Amino acid sequence: MQAEWQVPADHPAFAGHFPGxxxxxGVVLLDRVLWMAGRERGFTGWTVAQAKFLRPVAPAEMLVFRLMDTPRGALGFEIRCGDELVATGVLQQEVR
Known part of the structure; x- marks a missing residue:
């Protein structure tokens, strides 16, 4: 699955992260990834097993989120801004 999201220039997280x-x-990006995984798979019990942030994201940037199946049943993800990789990671199903 792949989806685009333009970061709202007036997102409330910008108020304190960081002035000037x-x-x-990163938690905003991860929240978006978890929302996509739940929407795509109809299951909301995903947890972030691994995440790596590679560059900052500014207001109004257009991001592309991509989810990929892994051999062990987890979901890999990547976030890009144009040709640049912003973040990568792995989601796994929560064990209950």
């Missing part, structure tokens, strides 16, 4: 040089907090 706003960037999207």
């Amino acid at each position: 040089r706003p960037i999207v907090p």
